[in-house]
Amino acid sequence: MKLNVYVTLKPGVLDPQGKAIHHALGSLGFQGVEDVRQGKLxxxxxxxxxxxxxxxxxxxxxxxxxxxxxxxxxKA
Amino acid sequence: MKLNVYVTLKPGVLDPQGKAIHHALGSLGFQGVEDVRQGKLxxxxxxxxxxxxxxxxxxxxxxxxxxxxxxxxxKA
Incomplete structure (x- = not known):
């Protein structure tokens, strides 16, 4: 049986990885990205x-x- | 617009994180775990x-x- 478990930070918990991705997307010239959060699969x-x-x-x-x-x- | 991007290692690519989780689940007494791969969300x-x-x-x-x-x- 295949399972996917998605683990995400709770709202309000600081997410430096997400912030770094957000910043990098801006540096690459992508406009309109409002928020990025990184989790695990x-x-x-x-x-x-x-x-x-x-x-x-x-x-x-x-x-x-x-x-x-x-x-x-x-369950996948 | 909310998007979920799922990033997974290609089949055949070694996954030490997944291996570590697999091993740890075994140590905790969970039987029957055949494979674990870790990706990003x-x-x-x-x-x-x-x-x-x-x-x-x-x-x-x-x-x-x-x-x-x-x-x-x-697209979520």
Whole structure:
């Protein structure tokens, strides 16, 4: 079973990577970019028998830092 | 206009971050994880007038290294 886990910074958390990309896009001459945030995409290939609870546990224990990040799991 | 850009390593390109996550999941006792790949998710907020060509150009010039990475743009 293929899973995509999207990990994004919570609103309000500073995102220096996003800021750097924003700045670089401006330097390259791209107009009208209002905001950039960078997150992570983690593609997992797990056994079909893996429970939703286990998947959630993987996210909470390792993939996302739930203090500052949100995560969303999508079955691909 | 909000865009999500998903940047993933091309198949065959070594992914040490993914390997580290895979190993860590094993250490935490999660069974049945067959493969892990890590990519990037970049969330852009751009002016509605931004053309698809400009968006593609941003990806090719800055957001993705097209030698080793694929990218996919999704309008959110």
């Amino acid at each position: 983690i593609q997992l290939d797990v056994a079909d028998s893996t429970s939703d609870a286990d998947i959630d546990s993987m996210c909470r224990q390792l993939l996302a830092n739930t203090v500052i990040e949100n995560y969303r799991v999508e | 970049i969330q852009l907020d751009v002016a509605d007038s931004t053309s698809d060509a400009d968006i593609d150009s941003m990806c090719r010039q800055l957001l993705a290294n097209t030698v080793i990475e694929n990218y996919r743009v999704e």
